[in-house]
Amino acid sequence: MSKRSIKRRHVYRQSALPHTELTPEADYLGRREFIRRWGLTGAALMVSPAFNLLGKDANAASTLPARLNSRFNSVLSTDETRTGYEEVTTYNNYYEFGTGKSDPARNAHTLVTDPWSVEIQGAARNGQVGLDDLIDERELEERVYRLRCVEGWSMVIPWIGVPLADVIEKLQPDKDARYVEFTTLADPRQMPGLARNVLDWPYREALRLDEAMNPLSLLAVGLYGNYLPNQNGAPLRLVVPWKYGFKSIKSIVRIRFTRERPSTSWNLANAREYGFYSNVNPQVDHPRWSQARERRIGEDSFFTPKRKTLMFNGYAEQVAHLYKGMDLRANF
Amino acid sequence: MPFVNGARLTTAGLFLLGCLPAAWLLGAAFTGQLGANPTEALIRQLGEWGLRFLLLTLAATPINRFFKWGLLLRHRRMIGLFAFVYAVLHFCAFIWFDHFFDWGELLRDILKRPFITLGMAAWLLLLPLAITSGRWAVRRMGYRHWVTLHRLIYPAAVLVIVHFFMLVKADLREPIIYGALLFLLLLTRLYRPGGKARQRRVSG
Numbered sequence: 001m002s003k004r005s006i007k008r009r010h011v012y013r014q015s016a017l018p019h020t021e022l023t024p025e026a027d028y029l030g031r032r033e034f035i036r037r038w039g040l041t042g043a044a045l046m047v048s049p050a051f052n053l054l055g056k057d058a059n060a061a062s063t064l065p066a067r068l069n070s071r072f073n074s075v076l077s078t079d080e081t082r083t084g085y086e087e088v089t090t091y092n093n094y095y096e097f098g099t100g101k102s103d104p105a106r107n108a109h110t111l112v113t114d115p116w117s118v119e120i121q122g123a124a125r126n127g128q129v130g131l132d133d134l135i136d137e138r139e140l141e142e143r144v145y146r147l148r149c150v151e152g153w154s155m156v157i158p159w160i161g162v163p164l165a166d167v168i169e170k171l172q173p174d175k176d177a178r179y180v181e182f183t184t185l186a187d188p189r190q191m192p193g194l195a196r197n198v199l200d201w202p203y204r205e206a207l208r209l210d211e212a213m214n215p216l217s218l219l220a221v222g223l224y225g226n227y228l229p230n231q232n233g234a235p236l237r238l239v240v241p242w243k244y245g246f247k248s249i250k251s252i253v254r255i256r257f258t259r260e261r262p263s264t265s266w267n268l269a270n271a272r273e274y275g276f277y278s279n280v281n282p283q284v285d286h287p288r289w290s291q292a293r294e295r296r297i298g299e300d301s302f303f304t305p306k307r308k309t310l311m312f313n314g315y316a317e318q319v320a321h322l323y324k325g326m327d328l329r330a331n332f
Numbered sequence: 333m334p335f336v337n338g339a340r341l342t343t344a345g346l347f348l349l350g351c352l353p354a355a356w357l358l359g360a361a362f363t364g365q366l367g368a369n370p371t372e373a374l375i376r377q378l379g380e381w382g383l384r385f386l387l388l389t390l391a392a393t394p395i396n397r398f399f400k401w402g403l404l405l406r407h408r409r410m411i412g413l414f415a416f417v418y419a420v421l422h423f424c425a426f427i428w429f430d431h432f433f434d435w436g437e438l439l440r441d442i443l444k445r446p447f448i449t450l451g452m453a454a455w456l457l458l459l460p461l462a463i464t465s466g467r468w469a470v471r472r473m474g475y476r477h478w479v480t481l482h483r484l485i486y487p488a489a490v491l492v493i494v495h496f497f498m499l500v501k502a503d504l505r506e507p508i509i510y511g512a513l514l515f516l517l518l519l520t521r522l523y524r525p526g527g528k529a530r531q532r533r534v535s536g
Contacts, residue, residue: 086368087368090367090368091367091368091369095502095503099502099503099505101367101368101369102367151501153369153372196503196505198502198503199502269502270502285444288445288446288447288498288499289445290437290441290445292437295369295371295372297368297369298368302361302370302371302428302429304432305432305434306430306432
């Protein structure tokens with residue numbers, strides 16, 4: 001028996017969601033094809049996510065066989081219904097590939113993710129580090145996190161990655177480092193969206209070092225059991241589930257440790273609307289819209305009210321202590 | 333045929349054309365073709381169609397003046413009413429899908445969020461125009477007063493554009509395009525080589 005198949009069995013045993021529970025690819029595609037063919041029919045009405053009258057088609061989602069081995073982290077995972085694979089991979093904000101929600105899925109095929117290396121600055125391990133050296137595939141974990149976008153919608157996504165803290169420990173940041181900054185690739189040949197100065201490229205994000213070391217912070221390389229699709233930030237992205245989605249930076253090419261607080265892209269674009277912390281907070285509104293509620297993509301239909309947004313996106317227990325004594329209205 | 337003449341056919345055709353976007357949106361919503369966030373798409377699309385019909389209404393006079401094509405001007409009332417109807421649908425969709433009839437929160441949002449305040453203000457400016465769109469209103473109010481009232485379409489259109497600018501996160505391309513179109517349409521109003529008499533005849 002090969003080493004690979006042993007590992008497979010291991011995954012099956014540990015996974016909270018046996019793969020037999022997932023709708024097989026053929027059935028799934030069959031359903032889509034059915035809707036396409038029959039158009040406006042009662043059947044389409046019943047299976048359409050928007051007019052989902054029959055209730056949730058829970059986890060009818062993964063169209064891909066699992067190719068990434070991982071250990072399921074049940075402690076840090078939510079058991080809420082996962083957002084469908086289709087929605088997760090076709091409704092994206094990734095302005096380097098266009099500002100429309102479906103632009104990244106359409107345009108991101110031009111992104112070359114292999115080979116990939118990350119430039120490390122401000123640490124003992126300075127210089128270019130290959131993706132394989134940065135991420136040990138034997139350490140991969142699957143974690144199901146809520147993702148709350150600043151625009152008022154949310155998803156539940158099974159990520160695969162390693163704790164950011166482990167990577168940071170391996171890189172050994174300089175003693176005086178207090179922040180960690182991440183930078184997205186900015187190559188106009190691969191990224192058509194860079195032609196327009198919607199944001200000040202390259203896209204940058206940053207965390208306080210203690211935020212980065214929090215066990216929830218994940219460096220993801222996959223979702224739904226497979227490698228990240230390009231439009232979701234392949235091959236390496238950050239996932240910080242208690243912050244608005246734009247903090248979870250995609251396609252990282254540089255990690256820099258620093259003493260000074262780095263400037264971040266959306267904060268540079270509009271400091272009044274997007275703060276450095278950008279923690280999910282239903283009590284602090286975006287200046288232009290309320291953050292009290294959110295729409296769960298693919299699940300909430302036309303006939304359900306938007307659900308209440310939770311403090312720190314429901315992760316208060318794990319992260320509230322990071323902001324003790326801070327005025328979250330001033331440090332939004 | 334005494335009751336089917338060309339003018340009526342044109343009217344009926346234009347009416348059906350005006351209904352088309354709504355029919356398409358409804359169909360798309362029921363078949364799950366509005367993408368991953370259908371409620372957002374529906375609210376957005378209804379608003380955009382309202383704006384398109386509003387610009388079309390404003391285009392009727394200049395198109396008649398500069399291209400000697402009077403079709404839009406002859407049917408301007410209907411086109412303007414379509415603008416209003418799509419604005420109503422846009423607002424209803426917002427009340428239903430975004431606020432789920434939470435009237436208290438809706439009122440707070442209208443007062444607190446400038447972009448919603450402006451959208452609401454634009455809608456309120458269009459309301460008297462829709463009410464007085466019939467011929468009876470012209471007779472009752474007198475032509476001069478009626479025309480003065482209906483100039484409210486200008487501030488309403490400007491408010492709609494500002495409303496659009498304010499809801500966009502970073503990519504201003506679409507509101508810029510619509511804003512430029514409105515600017516152009518307003519600019520044609522300043523160009524009056526024929527003097528007052530001519531101006532009154534064509535834009536009345």
